[in-house]
Amino acid sequence: MPAREGTYGLLAEFDTPSDLVRAAQQARQDGWRRMDCYTPYPVEEAAEAIGFHRNKVPLVTLIGGLMGCAAMFSLETWISTLAYPLNIAGRPLYSWPAFIIPAYEWTILWAGLSAAFGMLALNGLPALYHPLFNAPNFRDGATTDKFFLCLEALDPKFDLVEAKAYLQQFKPNSVVEVEY
Amino acid sequence: MATKEVKPADPMIDPATGEFRVIGQGQTFRSITEKIARIVLTPHTPMGWFGLFTVAGGVAVVLLTAVTWLFLVGVGIWGITQPVAWGFAIINFVWWIGIGHAGTLISAILLLFKQGWRNAISRFAEAMTIFAVVCAGLFPLIHVGRPWLGYWLFPLPFTMTVWPQFRSPLVWDVFAVSTYATISVVFWYIGMVPDLATLRDRSQSKIGQYFYGMLSVGWRGSTRHWMRYETASLLLAGLATPLVLSVHTVISFDFAVAVLPGWHTTIFPPYFVAGAIYSGFAMVLTLAIPLRKFYHLEALVTERHIDNMGKVMLATGFIVAYGYGMEAFMAWYSASHWEAFMFWNRVFGPMGWSYWVLVTCNLAIPLTTLWSRKLRTSIPFMFFISIVVNTGMWFERFVIVVTSLYRDFLPSSWGTYRATKWDYMTFVGTLGFFTFLFLLFVRFLPMIPMNEIRMLLPGAKIKPKVAEAAD
Numbered sequence: 024m025p026a027r028e029g030t031y032g033l034l035a036e037f038d039t040p041s042d043l044v045r046a047a048q049q050a051r052q053d054g055w056r057r058m059d060c061y062t063p064y065p066v067e068e069a070a071e072a073i074g075f076h077r078n079k080v081p082l083v084t085l086i087g088g089l090m091g092c093a094a095m096f097s098l099e100t101w102i103s104t105l106a107y108p109l110n111i112a113g114r115p116l117y118s119w120p121a122f123i124i125p126a127y128e129w130t131i132l133w134a135g136l137s138a139a140f141g142m143l144a145l146n147g148l149p150a151l152y153h154p155l156f157n158a159p160n161f162r163d164g165a166t167t168d169k170f171f172l173c174l175e176a177l178d179p180k181f182d183l184v185e186a187k188a189y190l191q192q193f194k195p196n197s198v199v200e201v202e203y
Numbered sequence: 204m205a206t207k208e209v210k211p212a213d214p215m216i217d218p219a220t221g222e223f224r225v226i227g228q229g230q231t232f233r234s235i236t237e238k239i240a241r242i243v244l245t246p247h248t249p250m251g252w253f254g255l256f257t258v259a260g261g262v263a264v265v266l267l268t269a270v271t272w273l274f275l276v277g278v279g280i281w282g283i284t285q286p287v288a289w290g291f292a293i294i295n296f297v298w299w300i301g302i303g304h305a306g307t308l309i310s311a312i313l314l315l316f317k318q319g320w321r322n323a324i325s326r327f328a329e330a331m332t333i334f335a336v337v338c339a340g341l342f343p344l345i346h347v348g349r350p351w352l353g354y355w356l357f358p359l360p361f362t363m364t365v366w367p368q369f370r371s372p373l374v375w376d377v378f379a380v381s382t383y384a385t386i387s388v389v390f391w392y393i394g395m396v397p398d399l400a401t402l403r404d405r406s407q408s409k410i411g412q413y414f415y416g417m418l419s420v421g422w423r424g425s426t427r428h429w430m431r432y433e434t435a436s437l438l439l440a441g442l443a444t445p446l447v448l449s450v451h452t453v454i455s456f457d458f459a460v461a462v463l464p465g466w467h468t469t470i471f472p473p474y475f476v477a478g479a480i481y482s483g484f485a486m487v488l489t490l491a492i493p494l495r496k497f498y499h500l501e502a503l504v505t506e507r508h509i510d511n512m513g514k515v516m517l518a519t520g521f522i523v524a525y526g527y528g529m530e531a532f533m534a535w536y537s538a539s540h541w542e543a544f545m546f547w548n549r550v551f552g553p554m555g556w557s558y559w560v561l562v563t564c565n566l567a568i569p570l571t572t573l574w575s576r577k578l579r580t581s582i583p584f585m586f587f588i589s590i591v592v593n594t595g596m597w598f599e600r601f602v603i604v605v606t607s608l609y610r611d612f613l614p615s616s617w618g619t620y621r622a623t624k625w626d627y628m629t630f631v632g633t634l635g636f637f638t639f640l641f642l643l644f645v646r647f648l649p650m651i652p653m654n655e656i657r658m659l660l661p662g663a664k665i666k667p668k669v670a671e672a673a674d
Contacts, residue, residue, distance in 0.1 A: 041664075041666040059425050059426060060425070060426040061424045061425055063236075063424060063653075063654065064654040064657040065429040065430070065654070066426065066429070070427070075426065075427050078427075078431045078434055080431050080434040080435050081434060081438065084442075102358060102366040102369065103370075107365065109368055111371075124375040125375060125378040127449060128382040129378065131382055131443075131445065132382040132386065134438070134442050135385075135386040135438075135446075136385070136386075136389065138438040138439050139390075141435070142431045142435035143420065146425075146428040146432070148421055149420035151417070151420070151421045165423060166401040166404045166405075166423075167233060168231065168233045
């Protein structure tokens with residue numbers, strides 16, 4: 024990503040999740056779209072408030088699981104019938120009931136890895152640098168006990184002075200300008 | 204009904220429900236964060252930690268010695284021989300894997316059932332799972348005789364073009380246990396990422412900031428991230444649940460698929476899973492009771508947790524009891540001479556003492572006392588019970604493995620089993636190694652999930668929008 028300059032957004036700090044949710048709801052109603060909430064634990068109401076309802080993690084997990092199942096079952100079939108056929112007590116080479124168990128385990132393995140790493144990838148993580156970490160109060164609060172609403176400069180409605188005044192009406196602890 | 208037994212003035216009891224509180228009163232987001240983060244970030248490691256670490260490390264060296272000698276000489280140093288070709292290694296493997304299962308149960312199954320009380324104990328129960336699986340995985344590896352050829356277990360293309368035989372439960376086991384280990388580590392790590400971010404932000408030292416900064420992959424608590432994170436956690440819990448049930452089922456297949464009296468039974472899968480959870484909860488108690496005392500976490504790991512774990516142990520203990528009963532019943536009902544003799548020999552034969560240790564430790568002591576709420580919330584008693592059940596469950600595996608093998612169909616091939624000092628050193632060594640890893644975990648990683656505890660606090664409730672005059 025090319026280095027950006029200027030303002031990333033405006034960050035308002037709240038003491039309670041209720042204040043944050045109320046502010047986020049109002050901002051969305053007033054037409055703000057490029058915004059995000061930052062909380063020390065998952066707050067579902069905040070996601071509702073900024074209009075984030077669905078995500079792709081379940082789809083990624085499903086695809087991963089199906090791939091794991093197909094991969095292991097085909098591998099077992101190929102090994103047992105073509106690559107290394109063994110007569111074990113006269114059982115058929117293609118003993119599919121016995122193949123279910125490793126295929127089942129690999130379904131779970133691939134689905135689980137897809138869920139975990141898919142989640143991180145969809146979140147754009149790892150990303151060790153983010154402009155928000157420049158805000159002086161962000162690191163003390165966002166992962167401990169404060170609730171933040173960030174209006175991003177990319178929003179067409181964004182104007183530094185007006186947005187600052189807009190955020191002040193929610194009576195936050197502070198409104199900070201975040202630089203890239 | 205339950206409220207009558209306890210003093211109503213007890214501050215740990217919620218007057219609304221009569222149950223013990225999940226979290227002590229008066230905690231805030233900041234106070235619990237401080238409480239948990241301080242354990243990791245303090246520059247002053249408690250002396251007690253160093254003392255225990257030295258002891259555990261010393262015992263782990265015993266394991267290292269035993270395993271080194273084993274690699275130099277071979278499995279002949281163990282007590283395994285004919286007819287008992289499966290000895291301590293398999294007993295310890297099943298015992299350790301079983302212990303691990305409670306961690307997954309707490310972190311995954313109780314999450315799906317929305318049992319909020321589990322939050323405080325889920326992280327270190329998961330850590331316990333991982334370290335138990337590490338100890339468990341060691342045993343099959345060193346038991347194969349030539350551990351440097353252990354990779355033959357996996358379907359890998361090497362020059363001999365030899366491939367695994369997928370009709371064998373032992374190969375199923377490789378996939379079950381390796382999947383279990385991987386998914387447990389991933390679930391544990393993903394669950395820890397937001398807490399590592401908290402530590403990154405609270406750490407005062409450069410090394411701490413760097414270390415936790417790298418591990419927390421730049422987590423910043425965005426709501427969009429949280430929602431994907433919650434979905435992924437729920438999916439991982441949903442995947443870990445069938446996984447944990449399948450792992451011990453597959454392990455029981457190692458026995459049940461064989462045509463040996465005492466092993467060849469259909470009750471094994473559910474009975475193994477219940478036994479795993481039984482011993483696992485006992486191990487969680489064994490770890491949680493000293494930890495909450497040592498780090499003063501009584502407000503977070505409360506009597507409610509101890510009480511609930513006692514209840515789970517009571518329930519799973521009865522499933523295990525049913526399993527024992529069914530074995531005895533089938534010995535008679537099958538009308539098989541071999542089955543009947545095996546059972547008689549297991550209970551009254553020369554190694555019958557082990558069966559009675561098992562009955563005392565798994566049935567007689569816990570299943571008669573865990574009914575009492577007073578005893579379930581007595582911390583010393585629950586610690587005692589946890590040790591008793593862990594012992595009992597070890598003997599259960601001893602009984603299954605050894606007493607089924609040592610007197611088989613042909614009396615001329617009967618034998619006995621006597622573990623050698625190397626067997627004992629390997630087993631005791633893994634206990635030390637487990638403690639060693641666990642101590643490193645409590646020192647350097649957040650042992651209680653802060654983000655999940657925050658959700659339980661009264662401050663986390665979203666109050667409805669104040670009704671404003673319509674304009």
